[in-house]
Amino acid sequence: MPAASSINTPVRGVEMAPWTVVLVLSLLLGIQPITTDLYLPALPSLTHSFGAPVSQAQLTLTALLLAFGVSQLFWGPLSDRYGRRPVLLAGLAAYTLASIGCVAAPSMAQLVGWRTLQGAAMGAAVMCGRAIVRDLYPPETGARVMSRGLTGLGVIACLSAPLGGLLADWFGWRYSLLALSVFGAATLTVVALRFEESLPQKNLRALQPATLARTWWTILRQPTFVAWSLLSTASFAGLFTFLASSSFVFIQVLGLTRTEFGGVMFAMSAVYIGGTFICRRLLPRFGIRRSVAIAGAFTLAGGTLMGVLAWSGVSSVWAILLPQSLFMLGHAVHQPCSQSGAVGPFPQAAGAASALNGFLMMVAAFAVGGWVGWRLDASVLALTNGIWFWSGVIALIAWTLVQRHGDPRRD
Numbered sequence: 001m002p003a004a005s006s007i008n009t010p011v012r013g014v015e016m017a018p019w020t021v022v023l024v025l026s027l028l029l030g031i032q033p034i035t036t037d038l039y040l041p042a043l044p045s046l047t048h049s050f051g052a053p054v055s056q057a058q059l060t061l062t063a064l065l066l067a068f069g070v071s072q073l074f075w076g077p078l079s080d081r082y083g084r085r086p087v088l089l090a091g092l093a094a095y096t097l098a099s100i101g102c103v104a105a106p107s108m109a110q111l112v113g114w115r116t117l118q119g120a121a122m123g124a125a126v127m128c129g130r131a132i133v134r135d136l137y138p139p140e141t142g143a144r145v146m147s148r149g150l151t152g153l154g155v156i157a158c159l160s161a162p163l164g165g166l167l168a169d170w171f172g173w174r175y176s177l178l179a180l181s182v183f184g185a186a187t188l189t190v191v192a193l194r195f196e197e198s199l200p201q202k203n204l205r206a207l208q209p210a211t212l213a214r215t216w217w218t219i220l221r222q223p224t225f226v227a228w229s230l231l232s233t234a235s236f237a238g239l240f241t242f243l244a245s246s247s248f249v250f251i252q253v254l255g256l257t258r259t260e261f262g263g264v265m266f267a268m269s270a271v272y273i274g275g276t277f278i279c280r281r282l283l284p285r286f287g288i289r290r291s292v293a294i295a296g297a298f299t300l301a302g303g304t305l306m307g308v309l310a311w312s313g314v315s316s317v318w319a320i321l322l323p324q325s326l327f328m329l330g331h332a333v334h335q336p337c338s339q340s341g342a343v344g345p346f347p348q349a350a351g352a353a354s355a356l357n358g359f360l361m362m363v364a365a366f367a368v369g370g371w372v373g374w375r376l377d378a379s380v381l382a383l384t385n386g387i388w389f390w391s392g393v394i395a396l397i398a399w400t401l402v403q404r405h406g407d408p409r410r411d
Helices: 018-037 042-049 052-082 086-106 106-137 140-171 173-194 207-221 221-252 258-311 317-343 350-375 381-399 401-406
Strands: none
Touching: 018 052, 018 140, 018 173, 018 258, 018 381, 042 052, 042 106, 042 140, 042 173, 042 221, 042 258, 052 086, 052 106, 052 221, 052 350, 052 381, 086 106, 086 173, 086 381, 106 140, 106 317, 106 350, 140 173, 140 258, 140 317, 207 221, 207 350, 221 317, 221 350, 221 381, 258 317, 258 381, 258 401, 317 350, 317 381, 350 381, 381 401
């Protein structure tokens, strides 16, 4: 397979400029945080508007992510068979329509339904984004390209929560959801006009049941895939613990306004962006596995500090934000490295590998969302205990499995 040796080296047969690749990648990866983060400031108010319990409101997030994860198992093989471009166009069109359905939903049950469809459509965008990186670049270079795309994701995440808070305060929660349809339509337009097919050769047998089962089994028994996927799953589970509990903890427990909460999310996204720049500094100097090990120390330090402060009775915005900043710095290294590393050994089945990696992350997020909905109370402990737990798991994986099996050049 033709591959670029550096970020700026053009790939044979693909005429997209490097900035176009990064722009498309940023939008495709950014569709996930904008779909989850932008409506978080409005979550308490829409819960009150429908007269629904907190556990049902959490379904608007957890059901979306479960559908997002499961759908990738279908989108991945489809993209290996027919190419990334047709899958992206279909998925983004469905996402835009589902977003409009969310705006018009007359009940919490229907909102959950539309969010589920939205999550299924979103799977096409994120799965293809990760697969495109493997189509165009070898693993080590792919980690740096992924880091650039995740910087774009961070910018989108920075804007999402503050924008969602302002829209909810000024116009109501439905306008927060309306913004998602605008983003979906804009991304669809960019892909339609600027994205060139990246898959070098379509796998005509990708959808045959026997081929599909054999491909998935090969991927799942590959130690490199397992190591990196466990890291990406644990890291995302820690982040999702924060996302799923943050609006209730900061607004209802700590007394912030929706706009102030938007500022909190902006700050965390800004830290994440800084972490992606650190990632790109670490990779050339230390390599992918040592960079992840260094990031594991930041993750564990942040989670432990947050947990100790909470159990010591320190309950304040800063007692959460400062430790969470350390966690986000680590997360900004773990995600690009693990997502690139997981698909690295499978250049001919990048869609399927990306789909399985994404599926595992979303299953963990669904489980975390259910746990958070059950554990939320009038304290910060659901958030702090969850972050503390996952920080330990992340560090353990980064320091053991990734160091033993994490060479992404294995095939």
